[in-house]
Amino acid sequence: MGQKEHLRNFGMLAILIIILCALPSNINLYLRSVIMFTMMYVVLSLSWNIISGYTGYVSFGHVMFYGIGAYATGILVVDYGWHWIPTLFVGVFVSFVVSLIIGFPVLRLKGPYFAIAMLGAAEGTRVVATVWEDLTHGGEGIGLPNVENSFETYFAMLVVMLATIVVSYWVGHSRFGIRLNAIREDEIAAESLGINTTFYKLFAFALSAIFPAAAGGIQAYKVLYIDPETEFFILVTIYMKLFAMFGGKGTVIGPILGTFILYIVQEITWVKFPTAHLIAFGVFIVLVARFMPRGLMGFAIDKGWARKGMVH
Amino acid sequence: MQEKAEIRSKYWLAVFLVAAYTIPFGVGIYTDNVFFDLQWLADLTTVILNGIMQGGVYAMFAVGLTLIFGVMRIINVAHGELVMLGAYLTWMFFFYVGVDPLLALFITLPIAFCIGLLIQKLLLNAVVGGPELTPLLITFGLGLTIIHIVEAIFTTDYRTIPYAPDAFQLTETIAVSRSKIISFVMAAFISISVFVFLKLHRLGKAIRATAQNADVAMVCGINIFHIYMITSGLAAALAVAGGALVSIQFGFNPETGVLYTLQAFAIIVLGGRGHYIGALIGGVMLAVIESLISFMIPNGTAMVEIASYGMMVFVLLIRPRGLMGPKEN
Amino acid sequence: MAEAEIALDIQNLKKYFGGIKAVDGCTFQVPKGQISGLIGPNGSGKTTTFNLLTGVLEADSGDVFYNGENIVGLRPYEIFNRGISRTFQITRIYREMTVFENMLSASSMKIPVREARERAEQLMEFVTLTKLRGEYGGNLSYGQQKLLEFARALMTDPDLILLDEPAAGVNRTLLNNLLEHIHHLQEDQGKTVLIVEHDMNVIMNHCEKVFVLDYGVKIAEGLPEDIQKNEDVIEAYFGHR
Numbered sequence A: 001m002g003q004k005e006h007l008r009n010f011g012m013l014a015i016l017i018i019i020l021c022a023l024p025s026n027i028n029l030y031l032r033s034v035i036m037f038t039m040m041y042v043v044l045s046l047s048w049n050i051i052s053g054y055t056g057y058v059s060f061g062h063v064m065f066y067g068i069g070a071y072a073t074g075i076l077v078v079d080y081g082w083h084w085i086p087t088l089f090v091g092v093f094v095s096f097v098v099s100l101i102i103g104f105p106v107l108r109l110k111g112p113y114f115a116i117a118m119l120g121a122a123e124g125t126r127v128v129a130t131v132w133e134d135l136t137h138g139g140e141g142i143g144l145p146n147v148e149n150s151f152e153t154y155f156a157m158l159v160v161m162l163a164t165i166v167v168s169y170w171v172g173h174s175r176f177g178i179r180l181n182a183i184r185e186d187e188i189a190a191e192s193l194g195i196n197t198t199f200y201k202l203f204a205f206a207l208s209a210i211f212p213a214a215a216g217g218i219q220a221y222k223v224l225y226i227d228p229e230t231e232f233f234i235l236v237t238i239y240m241k242l243f244a245m246f247g248g249k250g251t252v253i254g255p256i257l258g259t260f261i262l263y264i265v266q267e268i269t270w271v272k273f274p275t276a277h278l279i280a281f282g283v284f285i286v287l288v289a290r291f292m293p294r295g296l297m298g299f300a301i302d303k304g305w306a307r308k309g310m311v312h
Numbered sequence B: 001m002q003e004k005a006e007i008r009s010k011y012w013l014a015v016f017l018v019a020a021y022t023i024p025f026g027v028g029i030y031t032d033n034v035f036f037d038l039q040w041l042a043d044l045t046t047v048i049l050n051g052i053m054q055g056g057v058y059a060m061f062a063v064g065l066t067l068i069f070g071v072m073r074i075i076n077v078a079h080g081e082l083v084m085l086g087a088y089l090t091w092m093f094f095f096y097v098g099v100d101p102l103l104a105l106f107i108t109l110p111i112a113f114c115i116g117l118l119i120q121k122l123l124l125n126a127v128v129g130g131p132e133l134t135p136l137l138i139t140f141g142l143g144l145t146i147i148h149i150v151e152a153i154f155t156t157d158y159r160t161i162p163y164a165p166d167a168f169q170l171t172e173t174i175a176v177s178r179s180k181i182i183s184f185v186m187a188a189f190i191s192i193s194v195f196v197f198l199k200l201h202r203l204g205k206a207i208r209a210t211a212q213n214a215d216v217a218m219v220c221g222i223n224i225f226h227i228y229m230i231t232s233g234l235a236a237a238l239a240v241a242g243g244a245l246v247s248i249q250f251g252f253n254p255e256t257g258v259l260y261t262l263q264a265f266a267i268i269v270l271g272g273r274g275h276y277i278g279a280l281i282g283g284v285m286l287a288v289i290e291s292l293i294s295f296m297i298p299n300g301t302a303m304v305e306i307a308s309y310g311m312m313v314f315v316l317l318i319r320p321r322g323l324m325g326p327k328e329n
Numbered sequence C: 001m002a003e004a005e006i007a008l009d010i011q012n013l014k015k016y017f018g019g020i021k022a023v024d025g026c027t028f029q030v031p032k033g034q035i036s037g038l039i040g041p042n043g044s045g046k047t048t049t050f051n052l053l054t055g056v057l058e059a060d061s062g063d064v065f066y067n068g069e070n071i072v073g074l075r076p077y078e079i080f081n082r083g084i085s086r087t088f089q090i091t092r093i094y095r096e097m098t099v100f101e102n103m104l105s106a107s108s109m110k111i112p113v114r115e116a117r118e119r120a121e122q123l124m125e126f127v128t129l130t131k132l133r134g135e136y137g138g139n140l141s142y143g144q145q146k147l148l149e150f151a152r153a154l155m156t157d158p159d160l161i162l163l164d165e166p167a168a169g170v171n172r173t174l175l176n177n178l179l180e181h182i183h184h185l186q187e188d189q190g191k192t193v194l195i196v197e198h199d200m201n202v203i204m205n206h207c208e209k210v211f212v213l214d215y216g217v218k219i220a221e222g223l224p225e226d227i228q229k230n231e232d233v234i235e236a237y238f239g240h241r
């Protein structure tokens, strides 16, 4: 039974890829970038989901990895004249190292304390990006050369998104993911039943740190200007959290679904009601957390459209 | 011995605090911001005094948070937004009605109490005792909502209330601004009143009983949901009182609330989560460290935020119960 | 009966919670390849002893030797990987994971998934939870949760199994099956089992050796029928507490 399901899921993914490959040459620049940013948020919310949805360590500061990626690209392209593609790998590597350094102490904190410590870590990186002017150009930010080609960034983002989806799919259908779930449910039991929780948490955290770095790098190359305020903007974390929660955290399809729905909604409302839209997002977080903590997927499970659990 | 780990953690906390207070001096010496002459010492004294005064305000942020945590085990991350709201309420009464910022407390505190009550009744009562992260997310969303509503009304401009800005000359070289002294006295007065209320009043005792053990309190005929609502109301009132004190000495805008939450959180972690006196002491300690940092470290004001986070993370890792919090298993 | 080999050698184990001396210099040897019982009045330190043995709590002092190695100070997963598995008195199943996932979570990563799945199926079959394999652990009844814990503890084929009140809340027929299975594990596979239990029938009829704790100290050990007559034990249970 497993085999068939995997085939079906990969079939769906293949269709999505075909559509996303065919789209860009048939649509205008604006739509192309909307889709690119949607894909970016799929990357972000799926990554957040690995540490927060599967492992239960809700991060309020995941924007830091996105910002690190953006800065790696910005600095290397502008100050060192690199081609932008290799800079993505540097961003991913730096993010990976930072995630290990920060994760080791911070993942020992539980629940809300982890969440707030991550908020602090993100704010801290922002302050560093502001203060360390020699490296980051400080508060005035970095302007990137305007050679961007919207097809390049589009397809780069598509590749990163596919990588994130494939890794999430693996997490969501393997004993590794089950072990992360066990840590979320009861860390003491998990540890007593043979799970090296320190290692697994760190592994999950590192996984959830590398994809946002790549996405942040591509994004920097696309928007042509980065500064600490926008690249470490807490709203980015809020979006990834909300999209994943709305779709259903701890599932693969949930964050993807949540992003597609909510990002499009925010894209439409953003321009017309800039402030009201933020108020609405606040209210929306309250409502989702209070009334549908398991998101759309939870709803689907209750209706019998989807099965409980991830391995059957 | 079980006590061994206990003593070890106490020892490490002491080491950490000593380090936290000496590092600014170290960095100051390294960057040539420290001169051991009389003028510098007088400046240092001023800074420390100011820090202590400011600590009163910080304590105001923190006692409400610690009350909520103590009674319901909930971390209200919208707490700083309530402080910010308090500052705006005071500002409104001052500018539109012309009420003295401190007299305005007689109007703003009841309003705040009702807000807290409503938040508790509508959003939090149902999630007390459930997964810890649900109230965190709810209050987070609530905070976001408050920020942007205030922003929609008042924009992101910084506001201030000119209030007793002149300095009070302690000696020739040491001066503290009068507004700081006034707010310290107010903070001390309010927090002591609340403390007395908790210790002596029937309702205060019921609140403490609920904090000790909600199930037992319920069996003893206490309606714990009423207690939760009153606690939240009280906490909101304390936050708004803190906001009033903020408004007469600092500039504020809708986004400063985030920093207040953070500081309040660092303070209650340091003092011991749920511990009332701990929050007061922690408030003063954090404020003094912050003053030392901005006095001696270049770019120090940017570092202040980091100090709070660092304090919080280290204390949680070294000794989760902080200075005087109850032991947990 | 000849002196059996020792599976677990517990020496002078201590754990205080503030003023409460939960385990206060406990010394005993669990014989290898037998079913032993650990009994004592409520609050005598049985669960705390289990927590110390499995590394969930850090001992204040004392040693525990398992296969000649001192396992005090090891992390729980390291102890588990040396072949000591356990259940909890207050069940600790994963509430928002299915029964099947609960089972798989405890499988060793060293064996292939297919094998782990098969083992999980067999054990679920044995504790009659196959029908509920896709149900969330949190939706099971208390007795079913106990069964799930028992099955989960056997996923890695451990050599030493610590059971904290396996009988509580489990119906008679199933309990008998369970005990039968425990005997089978012991007799045919040479496993060592240590059971904490308040149900004296279980202790008297199934354990070869019994240890009695009171106020964190071992006050007696021996054959079940001797323990029944032991003055100190009677005093501990019925005396002026």
Ligand SMILES: Nc1ncnc2c1ncn2[C@@H]1O[C@H](COP(=O)(O)OP(=O)(O)OP(=O)(O)O)[C@@H](O)[C@H]1O
Residues within 6 Å of the ligand: B329, C017, C020, C021, C022, C040, C041, C042, C043, C044, C045, C046, C047, C048, C049, C089
């Ligand atoms: N985490 C803890 N913190 C403080 N005291 C504890 C803790 N765990 C156990 N105790 C105390 O240690 C003593 C021994 O408890 P333990 O749970 O080991 O008893 P037990 O023999 O398993 O009892 P029961 O038969 O009721 O399960 C009790 O007095 C208990 O209150």
Ligand SMILES: [Mg+2]
Residues within 6 Å of the ligand: C046, C047, C048, C089
């Ligand atoms: Mg017990």
